[in-house]
């Protein structure tokens with residue numbers, strides 16, 4: 088099969104022919120139709136988080152394709168089923184997190200495209216228990232980014248706990264932010280979109296954002312002038328949004344952190360204490376959240392801004408993501 092191999096951190100991925108994997112007893116073999124490129128892949132590619140095993144590594148954790156072979160266990164899947172592959176390859180299944188809807192916080196979870204081979208290849212093995220069936224009516228290119236970006240945006244939005252009529256400020260209007268705007272509007276929430284890029288704010292407005300604010304030093308005050316935020320969610324992978332969110336929050340607001348900055352976020356404790364703020368981390372999603380976001384997309388309620396390219400253009404897709412020149416999510420297709 089053709090695969091894009093990470094052979095050295097920071098080096099272009101090598102497009103090579105490698106043996107097709109064989110599914111283990113609890114796995115199925117999936118022929119990939121579409122594979123999304125995520126900023127987590129950039130972190131792995133740069134070596135921000137070194138892979139547990141020696142390179143080469145096949146990255147990629149936003150895959151959609153058809154089941155073409157079953158492992159000995161088989162499970163509930165049949166040949167030909169269209170399934171989605173997300174960041175969590177598998178978790179222990181018996182810890183408190185796994186048993187209470189927090190499987191993506193299991194201390195022993197394996198990540199697709201990091202601990203095990205991922206979706207930047209023609210074929211990938213996945214555990215049948217972790218396969219999300221893709222509903223009819225969603226194209227593979229539309230479904231692929233839902234497996235990580237869409238589901239992570241959905242999980243983050245849920246954690247803000249904003250209610251209909253309340254205001255959510257969404258920081259960072261890349262792919263996750265675009266999904267979050269649509270999900271929040273479906274819930275009757277007033278949305279303030281915040282980004283440094285005016286074009287991304289125009290897209291956010293087109294997707295339903297009620298207000299837009301440029302993410303300069305005045306952003307907190309601008310949001311306060313609009314009534315303040317009852318919740319904030321940060322998808323921008325920078326610490327610079329942190330003081331803006333603190334300034335934007337109304338008392339007892341929740342701040343959900345999803346984008347991972349490289350630098351530290353600092354604050355005086357009284358800023359959080361005296362206003363009763365809550366700061367919550369959110370990483371990836373559980374399978375139920377994936378199912379729910381897929382159902383919204385199948386019903387035509389949310390739609391990704393998709394930048395489709397052939398698999399061979401994977402290195403350009405990565406560098407465009409690093410340079411911030413991609414609008415929405417990049418999805419590779421296989422022919």
Ligand SMILES: [Zn+2]
Pocket residue numbers: 125126127128148174235236
């Ligand atoms: Zn991802």
Ligand SMILES: [Zn+2]
Pocket residue numbers: 178179180181182183184185190193194195
């Ligand atoms: Zn567990």
